[in-house]
Amino acid sequence: MAHIPDGVLSNPVLVAGGILAVAGVARGLRELEPVRVPKVAMLSAVMFVASLIHLPAGPASVHLLLNGMAGMVLGWAAFPALLAALLLQAVMFGFGGLLVLGVNTVNMALPAVLAGLLFRRLWRPDQPRRTALAAALCSGGAVLLTGLMVAGSLALSGREFEAAARLVVLTHLPVMAVEAVFASAAIGLLAKVKPEALA
């Protein structure tokens, strides 16, 4: 969904995305002490597996982005984790490209980090309903923001992409709904069983 291939975006957009991605990844890596690496790697592998499955939604099926959930459990480490996942997908499956890696990373990871920060403000460990609602809000919001950013990357690259950009936002709406329900269940369970993972 959020994988823009090489050859579409204009050079200024590619450069801006690259610079933002480097800054975000650097920030994420600074906080990633060697002790935390197994935990972060494990969670990013979970996100990777989850993003490969398709969930039925009406006549079609959607596959999830899960960047909001990644931000809630990983914080700033979502930047390097999502870059690693995107690199793997580009090399193994041909989703996305090489020079657009920066733009794709920012489009996924920036909403992730924002969702994580927002969730930490909303979350109360002793209120499960509030936790589930906050998780739904943050993950749905992250999907919407990613859709808007992908559309923005397209629209900034040329006026001729504006119609396509609008369609991209539309295709993210069902994903947003499915993912909000999905993430509120997943994060709700995590908050009940292992709240220290979210702290």
Add this chain to the structure above:
Amino acid sequence: MSLVERLDPRTRLLAALLFALAEVLVPSLAAQGVGLLLAVIAALVARLPVGATLRRLLSLEGFMLLVLVMLPFTVPGHPLFSLWDVQASEEGLRQAASIAIKANAVAVALFALVGSMEAPVLGRALTRLGVSGRFVHLFLFTTRYLSVLEDEYRRLRLAMRARAFRPTTGPHCWRSIGHLFGMLMVRSLERAERIDAAMRCRGFTGRFPSLDDESQAGPGRLDLGFGAASAAGLALVIAVGVAWT
């Protein structure tokens, strides 16, 4: 073993990166076509399986198809044909073709040069090219546990099926799969704690020593030859690009 597999992994990475740069930045359709041809040649040299590669390229086209189909109608220019009163322009068609060629050329080159590389090899090559050790460490760990988690996911799905769960549209299904992944996160966090403990037990200091770290060999004859060939190919792409603009 194909010629590409005998190259130093660093050579393969650098060649892929330079190819992507040239292919994306060169402005003319003819030059991009030459680039696609070079990528296909690289794929033949790497002996990529044809069927599987084509299938992967189609999955790339899925999302892009929308963008490509709309382009001829949204770019202003000489009218070429019209569909339900909407004019398609020659310029738009050209741009759509250019995007399709560039995206496929870079994808084919990536499959040929990097796709067949084992993750640990790719990781070490990245380290030696100056990528942050912490990032490579994270990358390697992630690839290592992908298959473990996929197995665990399959096991949980099987358990759900044994209890007559069938995926349907609606919150019940989405929530159930959400719980599955919540459980998967809990289990994988516990697994990560065990891994961390085991690694500390063995004196892990944040860095993986590797047996061939010592042999920081320079490029071999094969690498130099491949480098020269790909440099010539890229020079051709750029020359065609300059001549046809």
